[in-house]
Amino acid sequence: MSTPLPAGPSGIDTEIFFEAAREGRLLLRRSRLTGKAHWYPRPFCPDDGGETEWFEASGEAEIFSFTVVAGSEPYVVAYVTLAEGPRMLTAIVDCEPQALHVGQRLSLTWRETTNEGQPMPCFTPQS
Amino acid sequence: MKRKAYIVGAFEHPVRKSPDKSTAQLHAEAVAGALADAGLHRSEIDGYCCAGDTPGLGVLNMADYLGLRLRFFDSTDVGGSAYLILAARAAEAVEAGLCDVAVVAMAGRPRSEAMAQTLGSNPAQPDLPWERPYRMVIPASYAMVARRHMHEFGTTAEQLAWIKVAASEHAQHNPHAMLPKPVTVDDVLASPSVADPLRRLDCCVVSDGAAAIVIAEQGIARRTGRPLVRIIGAGQAARGTHGDELDLVSSGAVRSGAEAFARAGVTPADIRYASIYDSFTITVLVQLEDLGFCAKGEGGRFVADGALISGSGRLAVNTDGGGLCNNHPANRGGMIKILEAVRQLRGEAHPAVQLPDLSLALAHGTGGSLGGRHGSATLIMERE
Numbered sequence: 058m059s060t061p062l063p064a065g066p067s068g069i070d071t072e073i074f075f076e077a078a079r080e081g082r083l084l085l086r087r088s089r090l091t092g093k094a095h096w097y098p099r100p101f102c103p104d105d106g107g108e109t110e111w112f113e114a115s116g117e118a119e120i121f122s123f124t125v126v127a128g129s130e131p132y133v134v135a136y137v138t139l140a141e142g143p144r145m146l147t148a149i150v151d152c153e154p155q156a157l158h159v160g161q162r163l164s165l166t167w168r169e170t171t172n173e174g175q176p177m178p179c180f181t182p183q184s
Numbered sequence: 185m186k187r188k189a190y191i192v193g194a195f196e197h198p199v200r201k202s203p204d205k206s207t208a209q210l211h212a213e214a215v216a217g218a219l220a221d222a223g224l225h226r227s228e229i230d231g232y233c234c235a236g237d238t239p240g241l242g243v244l245n246m247a248d249y250l251g252l253r254l255r256f257f258d259s260t261d262v263g264g265s266a267y268l269i270l271a272a273r274a275a276e277a278v279e280a281g282l283c284d285v286a287v288v289a290m291a292g293r294p295r296s297e298a299m300a301q302t303l304g305s306n307p308a309q310p311d312l313p314w315e316r317p318y319r320m321v322i323p324a325s326y327a328m329v330a331r332r333h334m335h336e337f338g339t340t341a342e343q344l345a346w347i348k349v350a351a352s353e354h355a356q357h358n359p360h361a362m363l364p365k366p367v368t369v370d371d372v373l374a375s376p377s378v379a380d381p382l383r384r385l386d387c388c389v390v391s392d393g394a395a396a397i398v399i400a401e402q403g404i405a406r407r408t409g410r411p412l413v414r415i416i417g418a419g420q421a422a423r424g425t426h427g428d429e430l431d432l433v434s435s436g437a438v439r440s441g442a443e444a445f446a447r448a449g450v451t452p453a454d455i456r457y458a459s460i461y462d463s464f465t466i467t468v469l470v471q472l473e474d475l476g477f478c479a480k481g482e483g484g485r486f487v488a489d490g491a492l493i494s495g496s497g498r499l500a501v502n503t504d505g506g507g508l509c510n511n512h513p514a515n516r517g518g519m520i521k522i523l524e525a526v527r528q529l530r531g532e533a534h535p536a537v538q539l540p541d542l543s544l545a546l547a548h549g550t551g552g553s554l555g556g557r558h559g560s561a562t563l564i565m566e567r568e
Contacts, residue, residue: 063317064316065314065315067313071313097311097313099310104427122331123328124381125377126321132319134379136432144430148319
């Protein structure tokens with residue numbers, strides 16, 4: 058088992074996301090008006106200000122940029138571009154850090170956090 | 185007649201490690217130092233600006249500690265860029281007649297207190313549930329900017345290293361610099377990785393310290409007999425992470441710089457000295473491009489081969505040694521950027537790095553995280 062990630066603070070509007078996360082499904086929010094998705098989830102669209110709705114993402118992404126943070130247990134932080142459009146801060150796990158490259162295709166995976174194992178979306182290189 | 189405001193006092197506390205003095209005391213010593221530089225008395229202060237490093241609720245607790253009676257105050261906080269914004273606000277307040285003598289001050293002891301290097305602490309911050317688990321320490325954010333810049337434009341680690349080399353060449357002349365020893369490109373490349381592609385020598389120092397400036401109305405300013413340095417153009421911007429705001433290769437300097445240059449009525453070609461925020465080497469490179477000193481993507485070639493070294497280079501940058509070698513008090517370098525620009529304009533920089541006959545200078549700050557949410561602020565200053 059990998060070390061759990063530190064937990065973020067619990068939000069009062071994040072329950073639906075984490076219910077789906079526990080089932081391995083990544084939810085995003087998109088504008089009801091234009092269908093454009095954004096990250097992180099907001100109850101209004103940061104582009105048009107209108108209402109948004111949840112939908113399930115494909116889990117496909119590619120590396121926009123990344124870094125290996127040095128230390129006794131090095132880890133990979135990355136910005137990835139989701140197939141649905143938004144750019145997302147995340148971690149790349151189950152990988153050979155020296156083999157990562159910008160543009161590399163990734164698949165969704167999950168890591169538990171210290172908040173009762175609540176999962177956070179992470180990515181891993183497609184084989 | 186239109187009121188004018190001038191920077192007449194500037195003081196950088198010489199301390200770089202302060203285990204025995206409180207942040208409040210360092211802050212007060214910086215205020216006293218800037219007042220002494222201006223030859224003004226503390227009873228003349230009626231404007232006071234400070235940012236998030238200042239202990240207390242906005243200006244209230246430190247204004248009380250200092251014994252100030254204020255007509256104008258501001259505590260806008262956007263990290264390291266805040267002091268450039270506050271300097272512009274203070275000057276505008278003096279020119280608008282809201283106060284006559286304004287002080288902008290800061291202090292912090294991250295070296296003694298081992299201050300946490302993470303951004304965001306209020307649990308109601310809306311992005312925190314979605315980002316904190318990924319442990320994006322500050323160097324990681326800047327490293328991702330460097331990686332993307334290398335990917336898009338072919339920028340190299342050697343080119344970034346030249347920014348540190350230039351800073352160290354300047355720092356050897358600064359008796360207070362935390363890292364006064366010149367280094368080579370090879371030294372930078374041989375230093376251990378922090379968050380690749382950034383190495384230890386790509387990162388600024390962590391120093392205790394304090395600094396302040398005094399801005400006074402024209403009549404008072406003339407009475408001081410100090411050189412008259414005026415902010416002739418200021419710009420600010422806030423960048424987020426949504427949509428094309430997060431391209432990782434450009435910063436808020438695109439907007440803050442354009443606004444400052446337009447207001448000042450000058451162009452980058454008119455600038456021979458620039459204080460450029462240098463939390464990391466990549467910070468300097470991106471901001472030089474965004475401010476218009478070179479085209480986007482050309483920054484690597486622009487900074488290489490000693491181009492930022494005073495005297496021999498094409499643009500003198502951070503002649504005090506910058507955050508990379510001199511000082512980065514409270515993990516916020518913006519005030520120090522103003523100070524070295526003022527020294528250059530007064531002719532009070534070290535003779536080895538002083539530019540002759542300088543009448544225009546630029547200071548630019550970034551606060552927050554370049555590869556994420558950040559504030560940008562640009563000042564263009566003129567000596568009359």
